[in-house]
Amino acid sequence: MKLKDMPDEELFTRGHTACAGCGGAIAVRNLMKILGKNTVVQNPACCLLVFGGTYPWVAWKVPYQDVAFENTAACATGMKRALKTRGKDDTVVLGIAGDGGTADIGIQAISGAAERNEDILYVMYDNEAYMNTGIQRSGSTPFGAWTTTTPVGKVRSGKANFKKDMPSIMMAHNIPYVATTTVAHIQDFINKFEKAKKIKGFRYIQVFAPCPTGWRHDTAKTIEIAKLAVDTGMFTLYECENGKITINRKPKMTPVADYLKLQGRFRHLTEADIQKIQDWVKKKWEADEKFAQCRSQ
């Protein structure tokens, strides 16, 4: 499907209460157009839980269930098996959670469901912190970033550790499909969701979704920042189908400073910090490329 062929019908409608420029909301709106009406959703505690609907106003036009925080993949498992029992095996079960709900507190449930190769589509919308509770550090927060639990202080500033490589963890489960995409690379986004929709078994898509509120950037720059994340190599676009890896876009290796300077969460970084991130990107890209070459068949 091309962008111009995207259906007009909204299954995640206007009226939701996301912040202006929310990458998560863009992701959900678009992916629902691709997945279509025959979809049911598991959505745990995260921003989406709140902005997607506060009773009695709900933006979802498909059934959805909110159970807890750490169990999205387990709940999606229950939903899928129940639908199968009821003869509705063609319904897509979407589990969609944030990075905290997936890579931190939810990693046990997602690992279990992936190992069992449950027939579900799991989306982690990655805004790189616990945004719903007010911008706390997660395992997916990048090195150096300010959050309310990695504040800029006199003796330490920003996150001390690098971002957890969640897609690699998912690839290690040998599931049929793992992909990364962003809200800015819409054709790439469409291709991957269309593909994932058709595959049986566990599918994992990580969507890079900037958060103007938490990243302290201009609400008009969500798309630009997501594009820069890929161009600089901060975030690699690739997919892994049955073990075969394809890099979808090579980074231009634009200096990371261009990406960092647009965001208030990196404002305090020193030249040395920026160099450290630049070195990390180089190493990361080289590793991604080598890994993809090894698994290109």
Added chain:
Amino acid sequence: MPMKVVTGNYAAAYGSMRARARFVAAYPITPQTFIVEHISEFVSNGEMDCEYVEVESEHSALSACVAASGTGVRSFTATSSQGLVLMHEILPTATGMRLPIVMAVVNRAIAAPINIWVEHNDIMPERDSGWIQVFCDNNQEVQDMILQSFRIAEDKRVALPMIVNLDAFILSHTVEPVDLMEQEAADKFLPKFTSPSHIIDPDDPKGLGVFTPPEFVQESRWQVDKAMRDATKVIAEVNAAFVKQFGRDHGGMIDPYMVDDADVVLVTMGTVSSTAHEVVDDLRAEGKKVGLVKLRFWRPYPRDELRKIAEKAKAVGVYDRAVSFGVGGPSFIEFRNAAYGLGVPTVNFIAGLGGRDVSSADIRFMYERLLETAKTGKVKRDVVWIATRGVEQ
């Protein structure tokens, strides 16, 4: 079907099969493990038509059940002790979504120190979770209550999840003769599953567990409270229907024994009830007017039934296999609330923690203390720790 000699765990697993649970997600934990194993055997042998998921934790087990039941399929799970503690977060979710999940809980001590034997301190934190809860004292009752539980939980007037409690090892691993029910009989008793609640259906979009502001939540709490109260009536109806069809009466909310003319009454839960039953016979033979109440349902609490009995007694004892530290046994606390204003002297007996045996002699001691209390009208000690080193009884 002829009687078969089976464990409590087998009785629980068999009951879930006969109830035609179509979704089971469970995780092994001593002493519940055999329930999980038996169900997997039933499924692997094609005897049980069920989506069985070997989840990676108890938390995921109940989460998956909440989703499956919420998607309109009869769901069952089983756990014990630390597993139940891990599930704790999800229990009220099942209640709030009004999902008729049935769960067997093999009651076991919670750490620390780590201990795998019987104690009721694992289930007590779930008192306020909104799950209906029954305690069994033999394996026949375990099988029969699994079947009854689905009918109670799925009744539209109830629509609440339900727990069937059985004592670790004393029931879970001990074989007893059980009349294992035929499928036709079970089908006659338990109708085909239709959810009493809203479900996830791609043809009829609804949200379950939607973020809800203060304007609406209180009413939903009231609805659960009312359902729990109304369950008392449904429990009696279901028991009557069961007695009529199967000829076995485990009692409704409570199972009283020799209480009508009793001077003193002991209220028990779980397998200690059987031992107490024997002791009552012995004491009656000695001319002592003692009675016993097996407390079957813990939620809803049989307040009215117990109050009626307490009104006539000169002293009431409450046995607890659990303790609310610094206060006393949870069952005792509930009873005193139920008996408020009656002025009947009440004594709490705490015994059998961490799987320690509760002997006939221990129970005889409890009755003797109660008879003494009835005579003097004075409570010597309101919370009595039985056979505890360094502690005066």
